Amino acid sequence: MKKWIKVSLIFAFLLFSLAGMAQQQRFPKPEFGTGYSQPTPITPEPRALALEYTDVVILLIVLSMASYFAIRKRSRKGLLWLSVFTLLYFGFYRDGCICSIGSIQNVALTLFDPGYAISITTLLFFLIPLVFTLYFGRTFCAGACPLGAMQDLLIVKPISLPEWLRKTLGIIPYLYLSLAVLFAATGTDFIICRYDPFVGIFRMDAEFHMVVLGIAFILMGMFVARPYCRFLCPYGVLLNWMSRFSKWHLTITPAACIQCKLCSDSCPFDAIDYPTDEKQSKNRTWGVNRFLVYALLIPLWIFIGGFAGSKAHTWISKANPTVYLAELLITKPDVRNDLKNLDVQAYLSSGKSMETLVKEATVIRRKFYTGGWIAGGFMGLVIGMTILRQVVYRKRTDYQPHKGNCYSCGRCMGYCPVKK
């Protein structure tokens, strides 16, 4: 019986082999050895759904470990190795995508475009770090963000920036968030992904100018710690808000602060609040008056911001390809004859009429007008609140990490001589 099976198998093998040979003879492989190499696409291939869920599970594990290391274990070393893992896994292995920072745009698009549905994994990447931050502070920044890890590991000689500069640059993330949401909501572009300075390094296939951008940020990060996180990251805005209300948060000292000041210069991100000066609280009436004036000015700031945003909508909306194309075809009709202009040729071959294109562009521009009011108003609110905070006095007796700005990296913990 076994022999019969063997013979059958050999016969079948020969039969298939001969069939393959005949096929090869009939249609030999075309010869196209031309040296042409297909450019690699900018976005990575989608992952299998099971792997995406695995990523969510790994994110949960990493966040749990980061929170454990930051709050319970108080281990800087643990956080450091966790960020190395994050850099390798979420950065280099997963090509930096999906990331929680970029997921803001997916959420915005799904809220404003009924034709777009966010995937559950993207939504989880957006929500989970926010929920963790609400409980444990910004442990996501400490151990689960590949962009943060990349910058954190390359800090060489951090310098302290003057407060006025920090406050001024600190407005940029709000502006970036406003624009990112506006652009995503209008279906214009995902600018967070497009100008992610490190994604090209993770994928090892960035265009030259993006390599320059990535290297510039890395070099800058050697002296200004985490420049992207502090002065650009739009997700950091949301994390900052959540962290301010966090139930638990990393502390410099495990017990009572002994005011030794050893930790005062330990934070490369200038995120340690010093004990308040008693003299500051003496002129209370003057402070209250200023607070009231600044608070009353906030609606004015919102209006000015909204008005400026609405006025800028014409210019900003040119970032939308449909709006730009419509304007281009109206102002430069000759561009239709430019065969090398792929966008114009793609539009012409689509068979879409000029009237339809203009109608679409008008709808998008109207969205930008409304969005301009909202985004501008939001920026007005941010500026108003930033000014207002200058006169808000909160009494502090100890050296404490700023709950909103602290990345829970744990550097300061090692400087504290107090043990449990």
Place this chain on the structure above:
Amino acid sequence: MKNKGIVFFLIILAVVIVVVVALDYNASKPDQQPANPYAYNIDPFSRIDTVLIHYKESRNLAISFSEPTGISFRGDELFVVGDQKLQIIEPTGKLMNEVSFDQKPTCVYASTENIFVGFKKSVAILSRDGAKITEWNSFSDSTVITSIAEKSGIVFVADAGKRMIRKFALDGKSLGIIEGKSGNDQIHGFIIPSPYFDLAFNADGELWVVNPGKHSLENYTVEGALRTWWQASSIKVEGFSGCCNPAHFAFLPDGSFVTSEKGMVRIKTYKPSGEFSGVVAAPSKFAENSEAPDLAVDNQGNIYALDLNKKMLRLFVKK
């Protein structure tokens, strides 16, 4: 000032970041994008070594067609179709006869007795003096007729829409079809991605058909059995490239093939065995984005190419 050098360095980096972002933002506009990174530069392949060019263009004849479509040669006359007419022209260019139709012809074939004019979904049969004999209309809705040939009273009609060759008797009776298929998976029929599907008989009475999707020329018996074939897939001058080439072909008196290609337009000759022989007209002879010229060969082996873009008949003779 502390850290003066570092601050200066940081300012430079900040400027670099702003400039890079600004340049990238500006460069992505529809009228300012860089060249298509996926574009395949075929210019090197369109330059042909002059040693390979065995023919020269001896003259050309302007034709009064706004949209010429097909050509045939028989006896000492050229048959050209296009617009809504057929013109019978002497090789000197003198117009002998003109026949009008109510629709645009797609192809023409002249036998010793008849002229077969193909339309998208019908075939008209005329006498050699241009008188209409009959018309066949019983084709399917998806039919696209692209070529006709006749041998021993059997008319072969290439239907690119249905990806088959239809056979008819001269009285219009259907004699079956040739699909180029068999039960064997190795022969899976004609691959016709676009309406370019040519056929012709050689001097020995053998039916040859282009299988453009395979870049091959296939020889079938009248019954439709595949007898032999040759294939030349290559972007280089020796082969055919793109989705569907050669677009047209004809036979030289010695049985060699003359082929014309679309995309990178060129006319070449192949030996009866299928081996590349030489070039008749290099791509530089044709305007950019030209269509593939239809071909006809006279009794002396001179090649007539119907240039659909320049709207002229171009005669190529051996050097």
